Amino acid sequence: MDAADHPHPLAALPPGHFLALPPTFSNDPRTSLTTASHAAPGLAPNVASLAAADFDVDVRTGFLPPTANVTRLFAPYDVWEDALDAARGAGPGDGLRLGGCGNGKREQAWREAVAAIGVLPTDQLDDLPHLRRAHLVLAFLLHFYVHSSPPKSHATPAEVPPSISVPLLAISPLVGLPPILTYADTVLWNVHAADKSRPTNMASNPPATTLGSFTNTKSEAGFYLVSAECEAAGAAALALMRQCLDELFLADELALRRLTVYLRQLAVQIDRVGDITLRMMTEVDPEEFYHLIRPWFRGGDGDGPNSPGWIFMGADEHALSEAENKLAGDNVVGRKFSGPSAGQSSLVHAFDIFLTVDHAPRPDEETGPVPLATGTATAAVAAKSPAGPETSTPATVIKLNATPLRAGTNDEASPASEHPHQQKSGVVEATFLQRMLQYMPLPHRTFLLHLSSHPTPLRDLVIKRADTHPALAAAYDEALAALRRFRDKHMRVVSRFIVQQARRAPSDRIRALLGDAREAEEIVEVEVDGLRGTGGTPLIRFLKRCRDNTSRAMVTEQ
Numbered sequence: 001m002d003a004a005d006h007p008h009p010l011a012a013l014p015p016g017h018f019l020a021l022p023p024t025f026s027n028d029p030r031t032s033l034t035t036a037s038h039a040a041p042g043l044a045p046n047v048a049s050l051a052a053a054d055f056d057v058d059v060r061t062g063f064l065p066p067t068a069n070v071t072r073l074f075a076p077y078d079v080w081e082d083a084l085d086a087a088r089g090a091g092p093g094d095g096l097r098l099g100g101c102g103n104g105k106r107e108q109a110w111r112e113a114v115a116a117i118g119v120l121p122t123d124q125l126d127d128l129p130h131l132r133r134a135h136l137v138l139a140f141l142l143h144f145y146v147h148s149s150p151p152k153s154h155a156t157p158a159e160v161p162p163s164i165s166v167p168l169l170a171i172s173p174l175v176g177l178p179p180i181l182t183y184a185d186t187v188l189w190n191v192h193a194a195d196k197s198r199p200t201n202m203a204s205n206p207p208a209t210t211l212g213s214f215t216n217t218k219s220e221a222g223f224y225l226v227s228a229e230c231e232a233a234g235a236a237a238l239a240l241m242r243q244c245l246d247e248l249f250l251a252d253e254l255a256l257r258r259l260t261v262y263l264r265q266l267a268v269q270i271d272r273v274g275d276i277t278l279r280m281m282t283e284v285d286p287e288e289f290y291h292l293i294r295p296w297f298r299g300g301d302g303d304g305p306n307s308p309g310w311i312f313m314g315a316d317e318h319a320l321s322e323a324e325n326k327l328a329g330d331n332v333v334g335r336k337f338s339g340p341s342a343g344q345s346s347l348v349h350a351f352d353i354f355l356t357v358d359h360a361p362r363p364d365e366e367t368g369p370v371p372l373a374t375g376t377a378t379a380a381v382a383a384k385s386p387a388g389p390e391t392s393t394p395a396t397v398i399k400l401n402a403t404p405l406r407a408g409t410n411d412e413a414s415p416a417s418e419h420p421h422q423q424k425s426g427v428v429e430a431t432f433l434q435r436m437l438q439y440m441p442l443p444h445r446t447f448l449l450h451l452s453s454h455p456t457p458l459r460d461l462v463i464k465r466a467d468t469h470p471a472l473a474a475a476y477d478e479a480l481a482a483l484r485r486f487r488d489k490h491m492r493v494v495s496r497f498i499v500q501q502a503r504r505a506p507s508d509r510i511r512a513l514l515g516d517a518r519e520a521e522e523i524v525e526v527e528v529d530g531l532r533g534t535g536g537t538p539l540i541r542f543l544k545r546c547r548d549n550t551s552r553a554m555v556t557e558q
């Protein structure tokens with residue numbers, strides 16, 4: 001495959017598309033991460049190497065920042081910090097309660113106080129670390145505000161006061177994220193290493209403390225820390241991937257031998273990430289996770305496709321690009337962003353892209369591919385024509401190795417028949433990665449798109465040389481087998497933390513912490529088949545499919 005068959009995805013995106021977002025980083029001097037690629041809207045980044053600095057990926061810490069996260073904002077923004085301190089309280093059970101639990105008076109007083117803060121201009125936040133902290137604080141406030149409110153009818157959107165929505169909408173494009181709590185807020189920017197003065201390192205300086213919390217529980221801290229440990233361990237895997245790409249470029253006999261060794265080492269590193277993921281079982285109490293912590297994560301799409309979404313009061317409608325505004329969907333007033341999920345981590349997606357695991361829907365699938373939760377990312381990737389959903393078509397097809405990445409615009413149209421993954425309803429399907437890309441900081445998103453368009457894909461070479469270099473093919477499959485093992489372990493975690501918990505009533509201890517006067521049986525979520533992930537996916541079917549796609553990528557007989 002030559003470069004002409006493999007256009008860079010960003011180059012194919014129309015200017016101003018939400019996935020492209022170049023102006024948000026290049027035009028504001030506060031975002032010091034401005035790079036050659038971002039500074040040249042419409043031009044593809046240099047694909048000759050994985051120059052990590054361009055993508056905010058550090059050789060030592062991977063997707064975690066190499067320097068300590070900011071702990072607290074200075075005046076006048078400390079008023080947001082104070083509101084956050086008041087919301088979480090001093091210890092477990094001290095903070096605001098989920099809407100509908102308790103009498104709600106304290107929660108109402110807190111919401112009134114937050115609404116009265118007024119709209120602070122954001123211009124004194126003058127560097128990226130402080131902008132990240134501001135996004136984190138405002139996003140935690142946003143979720144505290146929405147979820148401490150009494151439950152509304154299913155048709156009524158939650159209203160976010162201007163004191164939160166306006167600054168959050170101003171800051172979000174500067175950090176390259178949507179205006180909602182993301183994995184970057186809860187994990188990447190929310191942890192400190194044991195020694196803050198040195199970069200995080202899994203062996204000698206692991207992630208040790210967390211900053212933001214909804215519940216102050218050890219479980220919530222453990223949930224963020226174990227995820228951060230996966231990231232820290234992932235740094236070594238990213239370094240190996242970079243070395244592999246260098247060898248791919250040469251592809252002579254010596255390079256192929258080295259590549260074989262690096263791929264075996266990559267398998268070991270992926271296994272480490274899987275083993276760390278299993279530490280969730282000991283570090284996090286599943287019942288606390290499911291009943292106390294996870295409800296705070298719900299996004300504006302939390303009730304599935306018919307969620308009313310959230311309204312960002314006082315927001316300048318032009319603050320978000322036209323394409324991004326489509327996230328609200330047709331006939332819906334509220335914005336329907338998804339809440340945080342470790343699926344938003346760039347790490348495992350980087351493994352998938354590097355090894356070319358294809359998660360695109362296949363025509364041979366009996367049950368049909370995993371549908372998107374309508375109104376969340378669907379709208380971001382599907383172009384809806386004024387004539388309505390029946391005629392909506394994806395306007396731009398971006399190649400993500402074997403997985404086509406579709407980006408929609410209003411200004412181009414192409415016949416539906418050209419797009420085999422389009423459903424009859426006109427809704428265009430996207431892989432989970434395509435949806436999750438929106439929730440990753442822009443440089444990480446760009447990194448993945450860049451990796452996906454590397455001019456010398458690994459898999460092509462492995463297949464071409466499988467007969468003459470069986471050890472290389474076996475090493476490639478070893479890495480895939482490790483990724484499959486990661487997914488098996490992850491499924492055990494999801495089964496314990498979500499599926500099993502949905503079937504049983506919370507204990508008295510948990511109900512006391514919730515301040516919930518309902519009968520335990522009223523809280524059980526029995527429809528396990530219909531369970532959805534934080535990102536809105538039909539859970540078990542989706543995770544099995546991801547695992548099976550990993551095995552399907554193997555090139556030797558198993």
Ligand code: HEM
Pocket residue numbers: 223226227230277280284289341342343344345347348349432487490493494497498532533534535536537539543546547
């Ligand atoms: C208690 C711990 C965890 C729970 C309950 C959990 C839950 C979930 C759920 C529900 C999904 C489905 C997608 C969604 O809608 O969000 C998912 C997907 C995913 N999660 Fe986790 N997760 C946990 C820990 C982790 C960790 C530590 C990682 C590693 C970085 C991880 C990586 C992923 C990935 C990559 C996906 C996408 C599916 C795939 O590629 O197989 N998760 N997770």
